[in-house]
Amino acid sequence: MTSAPNTQLQTEALLDSEKAPWWRQAAVYQVYPRSFADADGDGLGDIPGIASKADYLAELGIDAVWLSPFYPSELADGGYDVADYRNVDPRLGTLADFDALVAALHARGIRVVVDIVPNHTSDRHVWFEEALASAPGSAARERYIFREGTGPDGALPPTDWESMFGGSAWERVPDGQWYLHHFAVEQPDLNWDNQEVRADFVRTLRFWSDRGVDGFRIDVAHMLTKDLTEPLPSKAELEAMPRDGRHPLIDRDDVHDVYAEWRRVFNEYDPPRTAVAEAWVDSSRVPLYASAESLGQAFNFELLEADFEAGQFQRIVRDNLALAKLSGSSTTWVLSNHDVVRHPTRYGLPHPERDADGRPARKHGNEWLLSGGMQPVLDRVGGLRRARAATLFVLGLPGSAYLYQGEELGLHEVAEIPDALRQDPTFFRSPGVDKGRDGCRVPLPWSEGGRSFGFGDGGAHLPQPSWFALHAVDVEDGRPDSTLTMYRRALALRHELQTDEELDWIDTGRADVLRFARPNGWQVVTNFGTEPFELDRADVLLASDEAPLGIVPGETTVWLAPN
Known part of the structure; x- marks a missing residue:
């Protein structure tokens, strides 16, 4: 492939910190490292694999790459169970490989954003292993959230709270105490009242910033701080509480004390490091995360829940541009990511039932992903047509556009994954109810043929369907009507046409x-x-x-x- 026509312009912008902040109207491409490209042939994507596609990314015309977690992990939650925040999973490469990737992308004018996962660690993190080996009330346990159980001999969990992945949000350890995990049991929540926790994450931010990282995506940014004053409320009481900054667990005002400290760290660098919050909060509270005193930008997820319908799109655009003005930031536009059904598939399904607030009553696409006779309702051709139209609409808007790997190929969700090969904890915690997120995380097709469509010589860690051959990069490359060609052309024009917000x-x-x-x-x-x-x-x-x-x-x- 040839070099991207806008590489020189992008490189000049990267080196010129006097221009408007690069992130305000950037096109950011999310790479899910384990499913992008596999250089060593072990079936798992890796850092050298991403570096081998640097020219492809440059030709696509993006401004930045956002790397989902590449840290040491047992993959209980696709890498979001982090065992070491300042290293690379040895299955994915080394720190030297990471440095080489940053250098390769920077040389092509592409910035690098990495995922930070601050709400919880892996249960294999050295801190948690130390906590389990220490006594109740120890300093090691104070880094996490341990509580005594209820009922006879403390055999019942402290509360009836449920994990996001199903089941209890509490897990008992051998000495009888319970620890809180809002996600998988392998993801114990950190205690953000603990100053050692706060100091360690500042060290992590500096570690990656010093290695040339340009910004950070903050996972579940609205869940760090908690008020666990006894007595703890029940699940029903929690759900009845307003999320106005004083909720015990969600979107607390005091989380911005953490981010104010982080902002001071970001501003130590020239140019300042950027951050974007994954904050599933009421829209009126988004500006708190996107302000210049906090993280600086926040994801707008409303299009992930919208139908392909003009009224919904216009309302979402108007509302979010207004919110951006309140915060002084720019808004973000997202149609797909690693947590949702790909948008060609969403738009190829019947509109979901909606509640009184206009939100989907069920996870959009979930009814199709269930086994049985629902698959024929997918309109593959119409779904892709609507997805392409939605993409050009979004790329024309002011603000940042976040793209998910493979959407430039027009990939649909992969539903045909045998249950025995699934990896997402949401599937295992709710069998028969939610097929999970594996369908959008299947390794990319780079070539029409081969054992893994060019992903790597050793196959792919999730099964790829035969129809991937129709969407392979070498099939779409240079074809005037392909989705890949449309994305390249759109991103190149966007660089030429973007002006004021x-x-x-x-x-x-x-x-x-x-x-x-x-x-x-x-x-x-x-x-x-x-x-x-x-x-x-x-x-x-x-x-x-x-x-x-x-x-x-x-x-x-x-x-x-x-x-």
Whole structure:
């Protein structure tokens, strides 16, 4: 493949800290390291594998790579159970490999963002092993959240709280105490009232910043601090409490004391290191995480729960641009990531039932992922068409766009994974109810043939379906109508066209057609309906699907040239 046409411009921007902060309107590409590319042939993606695709990433036209966890881990939760925050999992490489990857990406003008997982460690972390070997009340246990049980002989958990992955949120240890784990049992929650915990994460942030990392994605940023004053509330009492900053477990105001300290660390560097919060909180509280005194930016996940419907998209855009103005940050746009059903599949399914607040009553796509006769309802062709239209809509918006590996190939969710080969703890904690997240984490297809479609010589750690051959990079590369070509062209144009973080809505006379203009006259028109929309202009720069002159077909987005 040839070098990316915008590499020189990206490199110049990387070196010029006097320009507007790079992250405000960046295109950030999420790499799930274990499923991107495998250099050593052991079936698991690795750091050298990512480095081997540096030219591919540069040609795609992204501004930054966000690396999901690559730290030593037992993979109880896909790497989010971290055993050592300042090292590389030996199955994925070494610190020298990581340094080489950063150098390769920086040389191509691509910045590097890494995942920080501060709510919990792995149960194989040296701290937790020390805690288990220490007595109740010891300093080692104070780094985590241990409590005495209830009932006869303390044989019952301290509360009836449930883990996010199903089952009790408490696990008993041999001496009779229980520890809190909001996620998998292998992920004990840290005690953020403990100053040693706080100091150690500051050390971790400096460790990676000193190695050239440009920013951090903060996992479950809204869950660190907790008020566990006795008596502890029941599950029902917790659910009835408002999430207004004083909830015992979720989105507490005092979490921003942690992030204020982190911000001071980020600002020690030139340019300052960036951070983006994964914070599933009420929209009114998002600006707290995105402010310049806190993490600086926060994910906007609303499009992950939206139907391909004009009214929902317009409301989400308006609301989140307004929130960005409140925080002084820029907003973020996300259509897919490692935790959700890929958006071509979501858009190829019937709209989910919605509750009174307009949110899906069930996990979007879950009913299709269940075994049985539900699979034929997926409209693969229509789902991809809508996904391509949604992508061009999002890439035209002001703010950061976060892309998930494989979406540039038009990949659907992989449902055909035998239960015996699944890896996600959500499946094992709720068998028959939730198939989990493995379907969006299947290793990428790089070539049409071969044992693992070019992922690596030793096969793939999750089974790849035969239809991956149709979406392989070497199949889509250079094909004018491919999704890969559309992404490359869109990202290249986006670099040329992005200006101020403003947009103006233009009335289309139709509820199912949205049109907006950016300050330089660049326009985006998306037809969410099925009937063609007639344009008053013919200067189309890019279209998500074939578009006759002067027409925006149904479920299609077009970009119009600046005035």
